[in-house]
Amino acid sequence: MPKTYKYDFCITGGGPAGCAAAYIAAKSGLKCALIEKNNYLGGLMTGGLVIPVMKSVDSKLNRDFYFKLISAAKKYDAQIEYFDGNNGWFNPSVLKIVLDSLMKEAGVDVFFEMTPVLVKKNSDKVKKIKFSTNILSLYIEAKYYLDSTGDSKIFKLLNEKFYDKKSKKQPASLRFIMENVNIDKLKNFLLKIDSNFDVTNYAYINNELHLTSACTWDDKGWNLKFLFDKALKEGNLLPFDTSYFQIFTVAGSKSSIAFNCPRLRDFDPDNPLDYSNSIIEARASIFRIAAFMKKYFEGFENASISQIADLTGIRESNKIIAKKQFTKADILNADIPENPVLEADYPIDIHSNEKNSSTLLEIGKYYLDFNSLISKNYTNLFAAGRNLGADSYAQSALRIQSCCMSMGEAVANHVVSIINNC
DSSP states (O other): OOEEEEEEEEEEOOSHHHHHHHHHHHHTTOOEEEEESSSSSOGGGTTTOOOSOOOOOOOOTTOHHHHHHHHHHHHTTOEEOOTTSOOOEEOHHHHHHHHHHHHHHHTOEEEESOEEEEEEEETTEEEEEEEEOSSOEEEEEEEEEEEOSSSOHHHHHTTOOBTTTTSOOOOOBOOEEEESOOHHHHHHHHHHHOOOTTTSEEEEETTEEEEEEEEESSSSOOTTHHHHHHHHHTTSSOGGGGSEEEEEEETTEEEEEEEOOOBOOOOOTTOHHHHHHHHHHHHHHHHHHHHHHHHHSTTOTTOEEEEEOSSOBOOOOOOBOBSSOBOHHHHHHOOOOSSEEEEEOOOEEEOOSSTTOOEEEOOOOEEEEGGGGBBSSOTTEEEOSTTSSBOHHHHHHHOSHHHHHHHHHHHHHHHHHHHHTO
């Protein structure tokens, strides 16, 4: 018979939302279990190489964990603040160590390499969850549960329906990093080609040169596009390789460039083999893009691939049906709910694998309603992260990592309040 462990709060999924929830709840005195399928925390921030954190409005609403993460990462030389005020430029590898230290500081029990396999319920409450590893199984029984798995694994095991399940989802990406790049030479090369500071820009931070640049196959007058067209003509890239290209330097690494590309082609979500083949094709694309950089971009002459993401960069997956479904109208109306989770102004950002079909709609401030994190059918089950209760438009704005951390923190504060007032 599997052993049962008892906790106040059980969080499944150790990405940005889960780490924030676990840290805040444990720091507030709750006994917390944080369950993670991998052998590290951070989710797409670390294993997916999704850096930097996208910039949003400077708010203090449910941002304690985010500010704590910044201060902790700074001590490990794993964080910088870019010239635009974005302080979420992290080193994804070192961030794994930073998150370990924060969970230890808070007293969180972290269980690695465990996945949920069974949920036991009683009416409108989750009673306990069975988790499995390669060598054993165990139950965790808690007063409250958070599903921060991104794909809503706990809700799946409960056979819950999902919002807009059949709709076409945003394309995923498979990120990578190249090292031994001459950043100064690359900067000079880029600036000779691209004078649009909104696209290609740089800054010296702590005596370190940092930069970013981008190009897509959309018809938006990208100054780097002629290089991609030349590579296509010469047979060094395939057309889909050019669909999306974005690069960033990496905090604490003076010769690394992180790539927000390539995208995965559209795949059949009901065909796991087709999904797997799309990942294989993306890795082949990484090899072509890396060779393209060495041949066409000054500064990459001695560069090589140093990391390929362990996790596929999923932008959109199963969104729960919540007590209130947060929608595009809520984003645009910008009403302040009775219990706001976060304040943000990140745009509605919907990627597409079809040329000239992506959406980037700049908007003002908006506020997420806490009811969009509460299960419609279970009183002690919440969701936080990209699987929140929202439509595709609202989710595309709220899926960024800083928002996910605020969601996790909001759930933790709610649970702490309930338990302390019992």
